[in-house]
Amino acid sequence: MTTAPQTAVIGVGGYAGAELARLLLHHPRLAGRPPIFLGREEEAGGARIPLAEVHPQLADNNGAGGLTIEPFRWEVLKEDGVDTIFLAVPHEQSREWAPRLLAEGVRVIDLSGAWRLDQDENRAVYKFTDADPKAAASIQKEAVYGMPELHREAIRSARLVANPGCYATAIILALAPLTREGRIDRTHGIVCDAKSGVSGAGKSPTAKTHFMNAADNLSAYAVFGHRHTGEMLEQLGVAGNEIIFTPHLLPVPRGILTTIYLRLKTATTAERIDACYRSFYDGSPMVRWTGTRLPEIRHSVRTNFCDIGFALAEDGQRLILVSCLDNLLKGAAGQAVQNMNLLFGWPEQEGLL
Amino acid sequence: MTTAPQTAVIGVGGYAGAELARLLLHHPRLAGRPPIFLGREEEAGGARIPLAEVHPQLADNNGAGGLTIEPFRWEVLKEDGVDTIFLAVPHEQSREWAPRLLAEGVRVIDLSGAWRLDQDENRAVYKFTDADPKAAASIQKEAVYGMPELHREAIRSARLVANPGCYATAIILALAPLTREGRIDRTHGIVCDAKSGVSGAGKSPTAKTHFMNAADNLSAYAVFGHRHTGEMLEQLGVAGNEIIFTPHLLPVPRGILTTIYLRLKTATTAERIDACYRSFYDGSPMVRWTGTRLPEIRHSVRTNFCDIGFALAEDGQRLILVSCLDNLLKGAAGQAVQNMNLLFGWPEQEGLL
Amino acid sequence: MTTAPQTAVIGVGGYAGAELARLLLHHPRLAGRPPIFLGREEEAGGARIPLAEVHPQLADNNGAGGLTIEPFRWEVLKEDGVDTIFLAVPHEQSREWAPRLLAEGVRVIDLSGAWRLDQDENRAVYKFTDADPKAAASIQKEAVYGMPELHREAIRSARLVANPGCYATAIILALAPLTREGRIDRTHGIVCDAKSGVSGAGKSPTAKTHFMNAADNLSAYAVFGHRHTGEMLEQLGVAGNEIIFTPHLLPVPRGILTTIYLRLKTATTAERIDACYRSFYDGSPMVRWTGTRLPEIRHSVRTNFCDIGFALAEDGQRLILVSCLDNLLKGAAGQAVQNMNLLFGWPEQEGLL
C-alpha cells in the first residue's frame, strides 16, 4: 500500500484555485492527506488566513474545517514533504518558480500559459523574460501539454505538466479527431467562434467584468489575437492563417461553447463522422460525444466533461462542430486533477465525477 | 396640412406588438390620432380588454390611458377609417389576410415571414397553403422587402411591405456593402454565427424559454435550416452553399449579435473597408458604422440602430464583421415604423430616437 | 458488515429528482447498489428511457452509464428488493401511495407536502381527499417532520419521513433557537421576507417561469397565503397572526435567502445571540452559523448547508436574521439524503459534502 502524495496549491485565491481546492479536498486518493494551500505573497500578507475567508462556499460548519492558506515559503516544501505542486499563478511567476520547483524534485502541474507552447513564434505573445533562457528552454522542451486525450502516456511520466487553456481545450478536443486523420480541407480555413462565461476573465474587478457591462450583453474580444491560438496551432498542426478563433464574453458565470465551421476534403456521411469520433474518444472517460444532439453549456457546466456534437450539411462536406465544457473544470482545475491522476497511475476520472 | 393616417395593429399581444404599440403611441406624426389595437380573435375572446392588462408596462397612471385591445372585425377598418395596418400575426394568417386588406385599399406592413421571399425554393420552408395561389403569387410579386437601407425608394410607394426577419436584418446589413461591390470570395463560404436574446423565441412558455433552461446557458439551434436563410440568399444574391447561418439562444432578454467570417477576393486595407461602409450607409440614419471598435449588444439594445464594425486580418483578406441590433426594434417593430415613415414621406428616423 | 439498502426514487424527472439521483449515485454507502429510478407513469409512457435523456448533465461518457428510468409498477418493489423509497411526486399522489408503500414494509422519505402538517387547519390548504381518511390520519400521526436539526432522534426510527418545504427549512432553522427559548416578543409579529430562485417554481413551462418574465425582474407572490406557512407555525409553535411570510421570485436558478425581522422580549447583546445559536447548532453539521457576517445565496448554493447570520440593532431588541440555502439541496433532495443517513445510522453529512 502506498501513501498518498502530499499535494500543494500555490495561488488558491482565484476561481480556478477554488475549484482545485474543492476537488483535492474531496479526492478519494488524498483522503487523510489534505492538500496544503499556499498563498501568493501578496494574498496572504505574511499571515495564515482561513480558506473560508477567501472562499466562504468551502466553509464547513466549524468555519472552514480549520483549513488555512499559508504564505508561500520555499522551506514549506521540505518541511511538509510536498511532492506535487499545482501552480495557479501568473505566467511570469510560473516561468520563474517552475524551474526551481523541478530542481527541488517536486512534480509540477502548471495552470498558467507559461509552458504550453513549443515554438518561439507562438510563445512570443507572452513576452517572457527568463532570467536563465537556456534553462528555461530546456524545461520548456520537457514540459508535456496536459491534455490527457492526446498525450496520456507522456503525462504519466512527466515532471512538468502544462495544463491547457480553457478555449484551447474546447477547440482542440473538437478538432483533433479530424486533423489527426487529415480530413479537413484547410485551404478554406477553420472558423472557431467561441463564447465563454465571465469567470474566464478573472477575479479582479474591471469595467469588463462589472455586472452592468457583462449582464444582458455579448461582445467579441481579442479578435485575431487571443493567446490560446498558439496552443491550437501546435496541437492541431495547422498554420496561423488556416484557423480563426474569436472569443466572446457571455453573460453566464461559467462555461464555454464553441461553434466550429470547416470543410472536409471529401464528402462523407454522418455515420462516418460519428464512427470517427467514437473511435477516437474510446477510452477517454472525460469526453462525451453527443453525436447530432448538439451540446449546451448547462449540461457540461460543473462537470469535468467536454461535450462534443456535430451537424453535417447535405453536401457532406460542410461540417459544424459544437463543443462545451466548464472553463474552471475541464478548462482548468478539473483537467489539472485529471493530469494528477495520470501522474500517479490512478483512473483518469478519479475524484472528478 | 395633412391629417395623420389612421393606423392599426393586429396582434399586439406579443413582444414585437408591445414595442410597436409603444412606438406608435409616442410617434409625433400620429399625435392626436392614436393607433387602434386589434386582437387576434383568440386573444380578445370577443371582448375589449385594456391594453395595460396585456402589457402592464404601458399603463399610465390612470390605468393604461383608457387604451383597449378590440377584437378584430373586418368592419372596424371602414368604421374607423383605418388606412395603414401593421400585421403582427402568424405567417399563415398573414397569407390569408394581407390580400384581403390590400383589396380593401389598406396599406400593409407585415411583420411575419409571409411575404418576404420571392423564390419558390426559399419560400418552401414555410409550407404555405394559399387558398388562391395565383392571387397570392401576384401579391407576392408586389411585396417590397422592407429594409430601408436597401429598398428605400421601392418602400415609399409600396402597398405591402414585408418587414425583414431579425437575424436577416443583422446579417444582410453587415454584408450588403461587400456583396453589392462583388468583393467577397464566395468559394470559401461566408460563416454567420448569430446569437439572439430570448424574446426572439416568442411569448409562449416552452421548455426552451423556461428560465432554468435559458439562463446561464447557450445553445445552437436550427443549424443548416433556419427560415431566415432565404432572405439572406435573395437580398445578398448568394447561393445556398455559399453562406452558413447558425443561430444561438443567448441568456439575455433582447438583442442580436452576429459574427461574420469571410474572405475578400483581393487583399485590401482597413481604410478601404471603412470607406466602403461609410459611403454605403451615408444617408442611412439607422445604421451606426463603428469601424474597428466592435459593437456590443448592450449599446444597440432599446434603440432602432444596427451597429456594424469589423476586424481585418494582417493578410488583408480574412475579414470579420460584427453587427448588433435589438431584435424587437430594428429587427421587428422599429424597422416597421421606419417603413411606415417612408410610406408617408416622413424622415426615416421619426419617432425612433 | 451490512449490505447497502436498495433505494428507489419515484418521480426523478423534476429538478429535485435530478439532484436526488446525483446524490444517491455518488453516495459512498450505496456504492455497488445503485438506486432504482422509477418514473411516474405519465413520464415514462410505459417504456424504459435513459436517465441521460431527461437529465443530460448526468450522462457519463458512455451515455448515462446505462442508467434508465423504469415505469413504476408495484411489483418492482419486491422484484428488486426495494426497502427505501424517495417519493418526489405531487402531494395527492403521495397521500395515495405512501400508505400502500408503508404497508408493504418499505420506508418512505416523502418530498411533497403530503405528510408535513399535523393540524387539520394547517393541512386544509392542500385540500386532500383521502380514500381512507382514518388510515391517512393514523399515518399522518406517525410521520416525522424530516428536519434533522430539530427531530434527529425521531427520524432515526421513522417509517415515514416528511421532508420539509424549502422556504420552511430556511425560516424554521433561522428561528428555532429563539422560539425554543421563548425569547421572541411575538406580539410584535415576526416578518419573514423570503426570496427564491426559479427552480422552486418547478419544471413546467409557465408564464411565470418564462425567461422574459423571470429575468431582470423581482415579484412577490402568494402573499398571506403560501402553503409552507403551516410548517412554520407547527414547528415554531407560533400562531398564524404572529408570523408573516412573503415569498418573492428571484432571477436566479437556485437558492433561497430569507430576511427575518423580530423583536426580542428583553434587550440582549450580540455575544448572547451568538452563543445561543452556536450552542443550538452544535452537533448539526449541515448548519453554518456565520454570526454577524450575513450569508449570501452564492455561498450556500450547490451545498447542503443552511447558512444563518444576524444583525442586532443598537437597542438590543430589534433583530434581523438572514438565512440562505439551496432550495434543491437543503431545501429538498439534500435534506432527504440527510434523513436517509439518519434512518440507517450513518453520519448525517455522509455523501453531502
Add this chain to the structure above:
Amino acid sequence: MTTAPQTAVIGVGGYAGAELARLLLHHPRLAGRPPIFLGREEEAGGARIPLAEVHPQLADNNGAGGLTIEPFRWEVLKEDGVDTIFLAVPHEQSREWAPRLLAEGVRVIDLSGAWRLDQDENRAVYKFTDADPKAAASIQKEAVYGMPELHREAIRSARLVANPGCYATAIILALAPLTREGRIDRTHGIVCDAKSGVSGAGKSPTAKTHFMNAADNLSAYAVFGHRHTGEMLEQLGVAGNEIIFTPHLLPVPRGILTTIYLRLKTATTAERIDACYRSFYDGSPMVRWTGTRLPEIRHSVRTNFCDIGFALAEDGQRLILVSCLDNLLKGAAGQAVQNMNLLFGWPEQEGLL
C-alpha cells in the same frame, strides 16, 4: 413665447448621468437648445471628449451627433448662459459647488445626498466638512426635497432642489398616504425590505459589482445603517426606532422593489386602503397605484413611474405594501427632470413618457 432655458449637467459620466443626458436630449421643451455636458475635472482631463465615447448607446449614426463633454469651468456658465444645472457629482463636491452656483444665479437640481436632510442627526452620516458652515446651513434650510408628489408647490419656486435617494423614493411614496393620515401603529415598527439592481452600486468596478459576485446571488447590506434612512424619517415623520430599512443587492441591472410590512391602528378594509391611495395620488401622473395587483420590477423599469400595490391580512390590520421603480429614472434622473418641469411650470410628466 419664452425661450427654452439653457440646462447643463455636471457629472454626466455615471449611470444616472447617462439617463439624464438621454432625457434632456429628447425633452420637447428643450428642442433647439440642447443641454451642455460638463465633466468633472478628473473625467475630462482638460479636453472635450465625445459623449458617445463614454455612453456609446447615445451615439447617433454620425457618431454621437457631435455632442461632447466639456471640462467644467466656472466661466462656461456665463459664456453659455446656463441658468439651470443638474449636479450629478459626489456629495462633498455638491456641498462645495451648490452654494457658489446659487450665488451666480443658477438654479440647481442636485442628485446627490448633499442637501436632502434637514436635521443634524440625520445628516451626520455624511460627515460633511463645510468651509462656511453658516452659509451651508442657510442654503440647507432653503433646499426643497424634490419629491413632487409631496412638495409640488415648494419645488416650483425653489432655487435648490435636493433630488431624493432611490430607495427613499420607493419607500416614502409607498408610506406617505398612511403616515399623513396617522393610520400606522408605529409602536409595532415598520419593516421595509428593499431590493435594488446593480446600477445602484455605481459604475466603479468593485468586488461587489463583479459579475461573478452579483449574478446568481442575493445579499443584504448596510443593515441598520443605510444613508437613505434619514430621508424616510424626515419625510414620513417617524422616529429612528420605528422603521427598519434593509437593502439587498439584486442580480438585475436596474429596478427597485420594496416590500413594506406594517400594522394599522384600527382594522380597515381593502376598499378604504384603495380609496386612500387613489385620493392621495390623484393629480400625480408619475405614480401608478396598482391596487391588489402587486407591482413587479419589470413593469416599472425604463419608465419614470413608481408603482404601488398592497395586500391586507384578514384581520384588516396587518398590511403589506409593495412599490417598484427604476432607480435611475424615478429614483434619480427621471425625478430630476420631473423637478425641472415643475421649476419651469411645464406639465410634470413632460418628456418622461
